[in-house]
Amino acid sequence: DAGITQSPRHKVTETGTPVTLRCHQTENHRYMYWYRQDPGHGLRLIHYSYGVKDTDKGEVSDGYSVSRSKTEDFLLTLESATSSQTSVYFCAISGTERNTEAFFGQGTRLTVV
Amino acid sequence: AQSVTQPDIHITVSEGASLELRCNYSYGATPYLFWYVQSPGQGLQLLLKYFSGDTLVQGIKGFEAEFKRSQSSFNLRKPSVHWSDAAEYFCAVVRGRGGSYIPTFGRGTSLIVHP
Numbered sequence: 001d002a003g004i005t006q007s008p009r010h011k012v013t014e015t016g017t018p019v020t021l022r023c024h025q026t027e028n029h030r031y032m033y034w035y036r037q038d039p040g041h042g043l044r045l046i047h048y049s050y051g052v053k054d055t056d057k058g059e060v061s062d063g064y065s066v067s068r069s070k071t072e073d074f075l076l077t078l079e080s081a082t083s084s085q086t087s088v089y090f091c092a093i094s095g096t097e098r099n100t101e102a103f104f105g106q107g108t109r110l111t112v113v
Numbered sequence: 114a115q116s117v118t119q120p121d122i123h124i125t126v127s128e129g130a131s132l133e134l135r136c137n138y139s140y141g142a143t144p145y146l147f148w149y150v151q152s153p154g155q156g157l158q159l160l161l162k163y164f165s166g167d168t169l170v171q172g173i174k175g176f177e178a179e180f181k182r183s184q185s186s187f188n189l190r191k192p193s194v195h196w197s198d199a200a201e202y203f204c205a206v207v208r209g210r211g212g213s214y215i216p217t218f219g220r221g222t223s224l225i226v227h228p
Contacts (some may be wrong), residue, residue, distance in 0.1 A: 104156030
């Protein structure tokens with residue numbers, strides 16, 4: 001299995017509080033992604049990174065920010081959590097070639113109450 | 114814009130029956146196509162991929178998929194389904210964006226296997 005660790009695995013938080021999810025890889029892959037998975041929507045891209053300090057927005061980036069200060073770590077922050085951000089969050093990594101697959105973490109189940 | 118469509122939200126089959134999960138894509142150039150499987154509570158695992166060459170590709174767990182450019186399709190098949198195949202299946206295409214490669218996923222098809 002690819003070395004990807006997401007933390008925490010489960011979190012319950014209150015509306016309006018900040019939340020940070022962490023993705024750590026040991027594969028030295030260039031690309032890292034954050035997706036959210038919701039019933040009926042599949043996986044939707046929040047943000048991605050193509051290198052240290054290089055990030056860009058995905059299709060559902062509103063309310064989220066990211067940072068990548070080291071190759072191995074990609075942080076997703078909800079500045080002020082809302083109930084609509086209750087979801088399962090997946091981190092994924094991939095190499096530099098377009099035909100390489102993405103490897104996924106185990107996911108973080110976030111509940112905003 | 115590039116997109117992936119999985120027209121079936123749920124598919125129910127009996128154990129031992131054949132399976133076909135549909136995937137259609139829209140993309141102007143040669144697509145890079147993938148199928149992933151997600152077991153409950155788990156992340157996604159690659160089943161197979163296609164980017165060039167033989168249009169019939171073999172994957173893990175006895176799955177195969179056929180790329181048909183004329184139909185913009187990349188359907189997943191298995192000749193005989195096992196109960197352990199019950200899972201969520203995602204088709205994906207990798208698109209280029211400003212020099213980066215972004216996996217874009219369909220909404221998924223949930224496979225239910227009856228004994």
